[in-house]
Amino acid sequence: MARINDVGGVEGFGPVDTADDSEPFHADWEARVFGLMNALRAQGIFNLNEFRDAIESMPPGEYLAASYYERWFVAIRTLLERKGVIEPGELDD
Template identity: 90%
Template sequence: MARINDVGGVEGFGPVDTADDSEPFHADWEARVFGIWNALRGQQIFNLNEFRDAIESIPPREYLAASYYERWFLAISDLLERKGVLEPGELDRDELDG
């Protein structure tokens, strides 16, 4: 069964932006999510396959509405809850902005 991220050959998403973007992060919270991901991977809390699966498991509506690093955040939150590191809802997206 295809997941929402598997859009090969699907039309209607508009043109792909191929402009080079020299900035790796567009907001401080994105850099924090990347840092959290890096630290958790370093501690072997999850592996790349688990992370990829968590991103691909985001419900389609949420996946399409989320930015790149929002998807990372959702996947990390899901993995930490699944593994019992966090209680459900303990990591609130709004707290990343502060």
Template identity: 85%
Template sequence: MARINDVGGTQGFGAIDTTDDTEPFHADWEARVVGLYNTLRAQGIFNTNEFRDAIESMPPGEYLAASYYERWFTAICALLERKGVLEPGALDD
């Protein structure tokens, strides 16, 4: 069964914006999420495959509503709970 991110051949998502965007981040929090990802991965908390799976496992509505780095942050939070680094629900507030 395909996951929500597997949309190959699916129509109806509209045109793709192909203009070049020279800014790697549009807000400071996005750069912090990348730094958090790099740090946690380097410490062996999770690996790239686990991270990708966590993003792809997001509920479809949540996945489609989230921006690129919101998906990253959601995956990091899920992995920190899954790995026992954080108690479940610790980030709910």
């Protein structure tokens, strides 16, 4: 079963922007999410396969509406809840 991120051959998403972007992050929070993911992975809380699966398991509408690092943050929250590190809904505010 294809997931929302598997759009190979699907039309209607517009052209792919191939311009190089010299900035890895566009806001401070993106850099923090990047660091948080790497720190949690280094601690063995989750691995890259679990992280990728959490992103790809997002509901289609939520996935398409989210930016790259918003997807990362959703995946981190999902995995921390799944692993019992935080309570469900603890980060809702």
